[in-house]
Amino acid sequence: MSTDTLDTLGPEGLPHMDNPSLPYLRGERIPHIWCPGCGIGTTVNCFTRALGEAVSDLDKVAIVSGIGCTGRVAGYMNLDSFHTTHGRAIPFAAGLKLARPEMKVVVYSGDGDLFAIGGNHFVHAARRNMDLMVVCVNNFTYGMTGGQLAPTTPEGASQTTMPFGNFEKPMSLPFLADAAGASFVARWTVFHVRQLTRTLREALGKQGFRFIEILAPCPTLFLRRNRLGDGVDMVRVYKERSKIRDGADTKDVDLGMDGDIIVGKFVDRERPTWLQSMNAHYQQVFGERYRPWGGVREQD
Amino acid sequence: MTADPLGVLTGVHFIDGDHAACEGALAAGCRFVAGYPITPSTEIVERFASRIPLVGGVFIQMEDELAASIAVQGAIWGGQKSMTVTSGPGLSLMMEHIGLAAFTEVPLVIIDVQRGGPSTGLPTLPAQADMMQVKWGSHGDYEIIALCPSSPQECFDLTVRAFNLAEQWRTPVFVMMDEVVGHMTERVQIPAPEAIEVVERRWTGLKPGDYRPFQPAEDLVPDMVRVGDGYRIHVTGLTHDERGYPAMNPAAQDKLVRRLATKIRDAGDALVDVREEACEDADVIVVSYGITSRVAQAAVEQARAQGVRVGHARLVIAWPFPSQRMAELAARTKAFVVPELNLGQMSREVERAVAGRVPVRLIDHAGGTVHEPDRILAGILEAAR
Numbered sequence: 130m131s132t133d134t135l136d137t138l139g140p141e142g143l144p145h146m147d148n149p150s151l152p153y154l155r156g157e158r159i160p161h162i163w164c165p166g167c168g169i170g171t172t173v174n175c176f177t178r179a180l181g182e183a184v185s186d187l188d189k190v191a192i193v194s195g196i197g198c199t200g201r202v203a204g205y206m207n208l209d210s211f212h213t214t215h216g217r218a219i220p221f222a223a224g225l226k227l228a229r230p231e232m233k234v235v236v237y238s239g240d241g242d243l244f245a246i247g248g249n250h251f252v253h254a255a256r257r258n259m260d261l262m263v264v265c266v267n268n269f270t271y272g273m274t275g276g277q278l279a280p281t282t283p284e285g286a287s288q289t290t291m292p293f294g295n296f297e298k299p300m301s302l303p304f305l306a307d308a309a310g311a312s313f314v315a316r317w318t319v320f321h322v323r324q325l326t327r328t329l330r331e332a333l334g335k336q337g338f339r340f341i342e343i344l345a346p347c348p349t350l351f352l353r354r355n356r357l358g359d360g361v362d363m364v365r366v367y368k369e370r371s372k373i374r375d376g377a378d379t380k381d382v383d384l385g386m387d388g389d390i391i392v393g394k395f396v397d398r399e400r401p402t403w404l405q406s407m408n409a410h411y412q413q414v415f416g417e418r419y420r421p422w423g424g425v426r427e428q429d
Numbered sequence: 430m431t432a433d434p435l436g437v438l439t440g441v442h443f444i445d446g447d448h449a450a451c452e453g454a455l456a457a458g459c460r461f462v463a464g465y466p467i468t469p470s471t472e473i474v475e476r477f478a479s480r481i482p483l484v485g486g487v488f489i490q491m492e493d494e495l496a497a498s499i500a501v502q503g504a505i506w507g508g509q510k511s512m513t514v515t516s517g518p519g520l521s522l523m524m525e526h527i528g529l530a531a532f533t534e535v536p537l538v539i540i541d542v543q544r545g546g547p548s549t550g551l552p553t554l555p556a557q558a559d560m561m562q563v564k565w566g567s568h569g570d571y572e573i574i575a576l577c578p579s580s581p582q583e584c585f586d587l588t589v590r591a592f593n594l595a596e597q598w599r600t601p602v603f604v605m606m607d608e609v610v611g612h613m614t615e616r617v618q619i620p621a622p623e624a625i626e627v628v629e630r631r632w633t634g635l636k637p638g639d640y641r642p643f644q645p646a647e648d649l650v651p652d653m654v655r656v657g658d659g660y661r662i663h664v665t666g667l668t669h670d671e672r673g674y675p676a677m678n679p680a681a682q683d684k685l686v687r688r689l690a691t692k693i694r695d696a697g698d699a700l701v702d703v704r705e706e707a708c709e710d711a712d713v714i715v716v717s718y719g720i721t722s723r724v725a726q727a728a729v730e731q732a733r734a735q736g737v738r739v740g741h742a743r744l745v746i747a748w749p750f751p752s753q754r755m756a757e758l759a760a761r762t763k764a765f766v767v768p769e770l771n772l773g774q775m776s777r778e779v780e781r782a783v784a785g786r787v788p789v790r791l792i793d794h795a796g797g798t799v800h801e802p803d804r805i806l807a808g809i810l811e812a813a814r
Contacts, residue, residue, distance in 0.1 A: 155663070158674060188659040193503070204663055204675065209656040211506065212665035212675075214525050217499045220463075220491060224500030225656060227487045228461055228507025232657050253492040403489075411482045420485035 153177035153187070155207050162201055166352075166360025168319040168345025169199055172266050173206075175322055176237070179329035190233045193222040195242035198272040198347075199265075202237040216247030219254045222261050230404055230423030233262070233333065240267040240281040244300055248280070255309035255338045260402040262332050262339040265302060268347035276350030283386045287354050299384065302342045307379040307396050312337030314379065314396035318344040318367035321392060328394060337402050344390065355386075432456050432589075432625035436484050442617045446584035446610040447472035449617045450540055451480070453588025454512055456625050459538070460486030461511040463500035465493055465519060468552040469608040470542035473514045494519040498526035502535045506664065508630075508655035510592055512538035517546045517559055521566070527601050528567030529666050531689060534643070534651060536595035536602075536630070539563075540588065543607040543770075545796035555608035556796030557719055558771035563603045564748050570686050572693035574700060575603040575748035577718040581615045587745070593628035594700075599650050600693060605747065607770065609720045609799060637661065643685075644671040649692035693749050702745035703754050711740030713812045714758055715766045716779050718744040720799055725768050728805035737813045747775060755782035764812035768792035768805045788812065 150173065163169050184190055187208060194203035196215035203210040209232075213221045218236045226234040236243075243251055243265050254261060270288060271277040277290040280300045287294055306314045313332055317325040325343060332339040346352055346363035357363060367390060374382075375393040382391040401409065404423055411419045436455035444452075451473045454462070460481070464474035478488040487504075491497040494515055501511040515523060520541050530537040543559050545551025563575055574594050576587040588604050595602040633640050633652035642662045645651050651671075654660040663673040668685055670676040693700065706729075708714050713732075717725040722743045732739045742758065744751065755778075759765070764787050767776035776791040783789055792808045794800050 155674075188661070189657055191656050204665060207661055209506075209661055210663045211503075212663070212667065213499060214529055214666055217495060217526070220496035220500040221503040223489070223496075224461070224463060224503025224505075224511070225507045226503070227489065227500075228504035228509040228511070229655070229657050232507070249492050250496055253496075407487070415482055419482055422485060422487055 149181070150174050150177040153180055153207055154205050158205055161205055163198060164349045166346060166348035167198070168268065168343075168347075168360065169202065169266050171319040171322065172264070172325070172343045172345060173202055175326040176264065176329055178326045179333055183330045183333035184233065189231060190235065191225060192235045192237055193218045193225065194236070195238040195247060196273070197239040197242045198268075199237065199239035200242055200273075216242055216245070217250065218242065219247060219250040219261065219263065223254055223259045226260055227404060234260070236261055236263045238265065239272070240265055240269070240302070241271045241279045244302060244305075245280045252305070252309045255306055255311040255340070257403040258310060258312055258337045258400045260336050260338070260404060263341070264329070265340070265342050266345050267302065267342050268345050268351060270347050270351040272347050272350055276354055281384075283384060285386050286351070301379070301383045303340070303382050303395050304379040306340040310338070310400070311340045311396060312398055312400050313339035315340070315394040316342040316344070316382065316392050318364075318371060318390065318392060319346070320364045320367035320371065324373075324392075337400055430627055430629055432622040432627050433458055434622040437622040437625060438619050439621050440619055442619065443614060444581060444617050445472065445612050445614045446578065446581040446606055447542065447612065448476050449581040449584040450588045450604060450606065451476040452617075452619060453585040454538070454592065455480060455484060456585070456619065456622075457589045457592035458510045458627055459512055459592060460484070461501065461504040461509040462488050462513065463491050463497040463504070463511075464488070464514050465491055465497045467516045467519045469544055469611050470514045470516045470540065472611070473540060473542070494522035495526065498523035498539070499529070501537060502526065502530055505535050505537060506656050510536075510596075512540065512592075514540040514542070516542050516544050516552075518549060520559055520562060524566045527573070528569060528571060530601045531567070531571035531573060532569070532666055533664050534599040534689070536599050538588070538591045538595050538602050538604065540604040540606060542611040543605065551797050553608065554797040555720065555799065556770045557605070557607055557721065558774065558796055560605065560747060560769075560771065560774040563605065570690055571600075572690050573601045573603060573748055574598065574693065574746065575605050577605045577744055577747050578610055579719055579722045579743070580610065581613060581617045584610060585617055585619060589625060589627070593626065596628045596630050597650070598693060598696070599631070599653070600689070603748075605719060607720050641671040642673045643669060645688060645692070649688050649695075696749065700746055700749050701751045701754060703751050704743040704745055706741045708740030708742055708758055708762070710738060712738045712763045713766055713809050714740040714742055714762045715768070715805070715809065716742045716744065716755070716775070717768055718747050718775065721768050721770060724800045724802055725805050727802040728809060731802065731806050732809040732813070735810070737809060739809055739813070744775070750775075750778045750782065752778070752782040755779055756784070759783040759786045763787055765789045766792060766805065766808045766812050768794070768800050768808070770794045770796050770799065
């Protein structure tokens, strides 16, 4: 499919005209809705580069988002893309993957979408080792609705629905993913563009339930309300506070307003996917009478 | 085209409505079911789970009805025919995804085996009290199709038809069973595969550059593609244009919402199925659907034995409601009697269509069992006075 991206981006000569991400985006949908200083665009840049390196046939990649600022990613990607309901990207993606096993299916959504309203689906997809790659942009807040408390909001941070500072304990996403059985768990920040790109590329080439958390600034709602500066200030904070600990025990990677931000690849293990388990099990039960579902996964 | 023989259990069976509905889905080509257990519908997914390994397909028991009702939509975009199955409390949880399916024109089939409500209600006992919920339950304006089987045989036949209508009209189609029809065991004849008509998906003939996912054909229904075939479609629950891109303005909203309503409302006879008996010169017409039709039939026959000229109009398709046909019948009868296992749902539609020309007498029932025929008979006799 042609991507006619360039001619819709404004007059020739703009510095972003040769942005290597453009072939992966729907040019006619740019400019995007994200605020200046938002980290989501950086994650998309890394994702498009990883796609370019890891996937030869983009027709065989689908992306599914839920609702929210990160939920808009699917709509900008020049892939089969689905902007579903709030919290339900994972079960939609699971159905898509099982119906069309030769597809690579990526879920790309925010922390509120995936872990508050959608938390149950995340846990069960990880438990089943559903063959999905789940990318979570964690900005610690509900951006689209105006800065409300998220399950990831650090203790002490102010939010419109926690106006005197958050007294709830936030959820550690890698710890949850690990405990639920994910095959692959990693965390980076938008400061770590090279490491993040490498991890996304690696995860795209793997099977099973893969989870990548990306910390990203929300300058408009989280940073301003908490007097943390702008997007660049936050990237500086990520640089200063981050400690790369590949293989870290996920119970030690909690996040707070202060302290270390532990990043890296925490979990990488082999488990049969849900579909592999189903096919193997029924093959055993029914022998030759069983009609295996789905073809062999195409090599990219 | 006709049914894939792999899914068709041709022959005469003695099975209940739940099992028959499952066989209907398999015969129609359904190869993906996502479900969540709920009485009195569970036997449908249990049977599917045990049948599908040797037919070829997937059953997955999801973590809740929200997941089930959207996993099936992912599967449908993946190219499969797919359904989910539930009862009242599960149906309530599925409402958001019924709206998504209507808005993004997903050919989705949902079987609702109705039980007494509201809330947990009467899990093991019948009702017909979800009739308005399936029509109006999700937010916004949209149209659905609902079929009402009154026997295990019809659970088979109408489930096949539900899949066919879903593919043709691209809107959610409901099979509105109830606990009695679901658990009633009767003779069910499953025809040979070549005798079962199956409607294929409306696959586009256009190439990727020319195809627009929400550009309607002449019947206002767009053709479809499958993910992975190079079309790179975008599908959103936001108001969208023909490309599928968000278009959040009043003009786009009007165009889309009006088309989705009109494609069903203006379908005409294609979506009317009222089985009429002796309505031509009837003084009283009983309008019924689902299990209540069978109880009503006994009352109708008793009334005739007493000399009352009574007709019986059975709604096989309850939604879209056959307003025009009801208005025509109103012009030639003196009264309607509407028995239903709720406190007045489809009877309101009859009233709306009849528009005051003749009286409409509701024979209500809060659910938990079927009507006593005598109550319906009394209603007929009073209406005939």
